[in-house]
Amino acid sequence: MESDLVFTTKYGTPIQGTNFLTTFKIIRTRTGLTHGDLRTLRRGVGTLLVHLKVHPRVAKAILRHSRITMTMDVYAEAVDSDVREAVNQMDAHLRRMMSRTLSKPT
Numbered sequence: 877m878e879s880d881l882v883f884t885t886k887y888g889t890p891i892q893g894t895n896f897l898t899t900f901k902i903i904r905t906r907t908g909l910t911h912g913d914l915r916t917l918r919r920g921v922g923t924l925l926v927h928l929k930v931h932p933r934v935a936k937a938i939l940r941h942s943r944i945t946m947t948m949d950v951y952a953e954a955v956d957s958d959v960r961e962a963v964n965q966m967d968a969h970l971r972r973m974m975s976r977t978l979s980k981p982t
Contacts, residue, residue: 882940922947927958
């Protein structure tokens with residue numbers, strides 16, 4: 877049975893909130909996650925999508941947001957390695973620009 881629901885029972889019907897939370901806690905314990913709630917998990921998914929350089933429209937669809945700004949502003953955090961990479965790219969670009977400027981005959 878197809879539906880637009882994110883979580884359903886094995887029969888495709890809406891899952892009860894309390895049953896979902898109980899199942900989530902069991903899975904969390906079995907996987908060794910000692911703390912965190914659904915909001916933390918959702919933020920982690922958004923951050924991972926940004927880190928994987930998934931297009932914002934795709935991330936928006938996965939997180940089921942109505943606006944990209946919600947996806948990018950609230951759930952997507954800048955990953956340190958991405959920030960470092962961006963700074964390194966700017967540094968390399970500026971160095972190339974400077975070397976071209978300095979190597980031009982005056």
